[in-house]
Structures are given as C-alpha cells and as structure tokens.
Amino acid sequence: MADMELTGAEIVVRCLEAEGVKHVFGYPGGAVLNIYDEIYKQEAFLHVLVRHEQAAVHAADAYARSTGQVGVALVTSGPGATNAVTGIATAYADSIPMVVITGQVPTAAIGMDAFQEVDTIGITRPCVKHNFLVKDVRDLAVTIKKAFYIAATGRPGPVVVDIPKDVTQNRCAFVYPETVTMRSYNPTHKGHPGQIKRAAQMLLEAQRPMLYVGGGAVLGNATNEVQALARHLGFPVASTLMGLGAFPEPDPQNLGMLGMHGTYEANMAMQHCDVLLAIGARFDDRVIGNPKHFAKEARRIIHIDVDPSSISKRVRVDVPIVGQVDQVLGDILKQVQHLGTAPDSVAQKAWWTQIELWRAQDCLKFDRSSPIIKPQAVVDALYRVTGGEAFVTSDVGQHQMWAAQYYKFNQPRRWINSGGLGTMGFGLPAAMGVQFAHPDATVACITGEGSIQMNIQELSTCKEHKLPIKVILLNNGVLGMVRQWQEFFYEERYAESYVTSLPDFTMLAEAYGHVGMKIERPEDVEGALKEAFALKDRFVFMNFITDPRENVYPMIPAGKGLSEMILI
Secondary structure, rough: OOOOOEEEEHHHHHHHHHHHOEEEEEEHHHHHHHHHHHHHHHOOOEEOOOOOOHHHHHHHHHHHHHHHHOOEEOOOOOHHHHHHHHHHHHHHHHHOEEEEEEEEEEHHOOOOHHHHHHHHOHHHHHOOOEEEEEOHHHHHHEEEEEEEEHOOOOOOEEEEEEEEEEHHEEEEOOOOOOOOOOOEEOOOOOHHHHHHHHHHHHHHHHOOOOEEEEEHHHHHHOOHHHHHHHHHHHHOOOOOOHHHHOOOOOOOEEEHHHHOOOOOHHHHHHOOOOOOEEEEEOHHHHOOHHHHHHHHOEEEEEEOOOOHHHHOOOOOOOEEOOOHEEEEEEEHHHHHHHHOOOOOOHHHHHHHHHHHHOOOOOOOOOOOOOEEEEEHHHHOOOHHOOOOOOOOEEEOEEEHHHHHHHHOOOOOOOOOOOOOOOOOHHHHHHHOOOOOHHOOOOEEEEEEEOOOHHHHHHHHHHHHOOOOEEEEEEOOEOOOOHHHHHHOOOOOOOOEEOOOOOOHHHHHHOOOOOEEEOOOOOHHHHHHHHOOOOOOOOEEEEEEEEEEOOOOEEOOOOOOOOOOEEEO
16 A cells, blocks of 8 residues: 555544444544544445444444454543443453454643543453554554454454544554564464374264364354264264354254253263363353362363463363364364264264253243243244344343243354353344344344343434344343342342333333334234334334243352253
C-alpha cells in the first residue's frame, strides 16, 4: 500500500477496511470522536450504535462466535472502557477472537487523573490475550495489524488497543503491513508426529473409548475432522457446553452434553472409559467435577489443544499433542487408516451395550402433562418449530442449561452463550451480533427475567436496525439457578433470589416498538412460537410464564464427581 499522510483516526479506519471488517459495534465519547468523524465519512463497514458499551463487546463477541471472524468493538476512555471490561472478560474466558479499540486521554495527560481517564491497560491485562497502548501515531498501523493477528491465531482471544486522543489527531505516512512477525509469539500448528502415532495406536487398542469434544473444536473449525474420526472408529462422542454442535446431537453416537448438568450417559461414559480423546477441551470444574473422583478410574488420556498451558493443567494426560485441532485430528485419522487395524469389535459392542443401559435412564425426562408451562417444553417446542436450524443465544442460569439440553444442535457456531465467565446480560446483545452477521438467519435469544434486564436497553438498538430477533423469555419470577442452589444446599433460605417487581414485559417490548406476547398455558406454547417465527421482519418478545419450582436435572453438586449425579 503506497505511503500517504493520514491522521491517526484515518489510519484506524483504513486498517479496519484492510482487515475486511464489515461491522463495528460501539458507543462514542470525547476520546474517540476523531475516529467517529472518520467513520462518518466511510462506507466500507457499518457502525452499530449500541446503548451500552458492554453490549457492544457482547455483540462483537457473538459476531465472532457465529462467523469465525474477528469481532470489533469501539468505546471511549474511562467509563467507556470500564463498561467494556465484562464483555472483554467474557470473550477471554471462551477464547473468542476480538479487537477492542478504546479511546484514551491525550498522552501528556496520562497519569494526571484527567477527565475520563482510567488505566485501561492495567485494568484489562488479566482478561485479554494481549493489549497495547499506542503512544506514537507511527506505531498505530502495525499495532492494529498485530492485534488482529494475535486475536485470531493460536488460542484465540480479545486484544485491546488503547489509543490516546492526540494520537488520533497526529499525522504520519500510512502503510498497512501485509504480515507481521513477533519473536515471542509463534503458535504451533502441526502436532508432533510421534505423539500422533501414539494416539492412533492407543485409540485402536481401546476397549471403552470416548471422544470428549470442547469449544476448541468449534473455534478451531475442526468439526468435519471430529465427525470423520468418530464415524470411522464408531466411538461415542460427548461435548462440553461450548462444544455443542461439533457433532450432530440427534446422532446415536452423540451422548449429549457432559458435566454438571450433562446427561447421565455422557458423564458415566466419561468416568468409566479406558481411553479418552480430549479435543480442544480444558477438563474444567464444570465438566469433570472433582478431579480426585475423576482420577479414581484408570484411563489413558490423549489431549489435543492449541494452547500448551491447557494440557495437564487440571488432569494429568498420557499423550499431549499441541497444535491446531483440525490439523492434528486429520493427521490422527490418516495414521489410524495407515495402521490398517480396527478397534476390538467385541469390546466395542459390550461398551455400547453398557452405554445404552445408561441412556435408558432417560435423564432428561420431564412432566409433559403439567398444567403449568415447563421451561423444558418451551425449548423442546422451539427446536421443533425452527427445525433445529436457528442460531440460539442465551443468557446464564437455568434457562441456559435447558437450552443446552433440549435444543439439539446439528451444526457448529449455532449455539452462542457465555460459558467460562457465565455473564448475565449476554443473550440479547449476542443475538444482535449474530443477526448482523447473518441477516437472513433465524435468531432466537433464550433468556430469564433476571438476565434480560441487564442489557434490556438494547431493545432500542434492535428497533433502530429492524432486527427480527425472537426473544424466548422463560419467566419463572425468580433467579432460577440461585434459587435451585439455595433449595439444595442452603436449606431453602431464598436470600434475594426472588424478583418481586418485574415489569410487564409485553408492554415494555411494545413501548420499544416491538411485538410483545404473553403465554401462560402449555397448550398455547407451540402455536405462539409458530406465530412469532412467522413474523419474519419483526422483533418478537415472547414472555412464557413457567413453573417457578422447576429445577435443572441431572445435577452434579459442586465438589462431587461425575458419577455422583442428582437425578429427578
């Protein structure tokens, strides 16, 4: 790109154009007004004005989750940056590629307690993959290039670029580098050939094998390889909350979700397998429960992850393989095929017989004859009405677990939720990000009456842009997961878990210019959903009044093991 003199603000916009950015989610303020002035002059990308900076980052996050591209958010200094921190931490916990540009006070004012000044670099350091403070306009273009490269490669994550206002005013020659190299940052792509051969041999020797699929399989675009290996070997597959959709859920080989609210068959198979292939997963506390209980059963573990720090972090593994998950899985499949042998068919038949006995527990059954709407029934009906083809975002709580359990995802990147951080208020702005990325897609946001109010101001953004999102509010009048834990572990002392001053959500939606619906009878659930989704060009807020005493089952209590589930 030829040299030319541009202001820092112009450089920011040109860099975003060069990266092929099509949407930027943000909120203006004094420190970034120069950038916003340049955005006004360009037509390469759409800027989406949200109503709160947290929503900007959540929307950019979901945009990235649903597309695989780097999401972009833009906020001002001080409270703009601090409001964005929750969204940044959410993306960091789930390894989402994102570049967040923050405004900063002029360089001469940094450290002087200037108006709307905070130490953005210091505040965000614990929850970013990397961050930059750009003090010289001549460093701006290469820094943004580095930010996009770091965010998208290796284990993805959010990168913050903090830009003082005077840097956006200063001028320099603009050249956007085609590539960047950093001596201290060289992600591994190919797995070690010896370890890949060991893994293939171990899989073929397995008597009770198991594929444990995490979010890294989705983020690493490895779902084709996951499915090819699983089908070639005929092994059972189970997914974490973040891995849903990597292997089609209705498939008989799929045992469902693992962990605290996972299926009985998935958790029991995880606990009793003899060879476990972990694919882009972390063995976190919500998946394996108590590590000591998990270690009681002898098993050999193969662990594939692009991030070496995630391997043997909580559980010792036998065959660590660092590399891009899709490449490693492809190489393992080639090695399995090259070895020319097959798993022990007698042992596999016995293993599947045992799995089917666990599956026969029907751990996700619920009362379908209840006179009160059961939240599971709403999600079940949503799956049928949308044919399993919707993008589904969620907030955090009971409704999130019911969504994960009862909406059977056939494809990756359709399930958009905050897994690692568990951020209430994520669902609605996430649905916005998905809808902007996929304007013709069906997008549903499953939420609770507690979560939805945390970013409910984004109903205004949805109105401005005519987003045809469908909100599925499972309204039980209570902070459901808090109440469930209080019932189980706090002798039913319901401290601050009940919500006694809820708005009329139907009227609230209508006040923002949307369609509001209230559904109170089980027999009306499916018809109401069909009616809502028939309104292709309207935002519909569906308020389902559900059973306030319903709990999420199965459940593994904190500190317990995978085989210590509470069933209905």
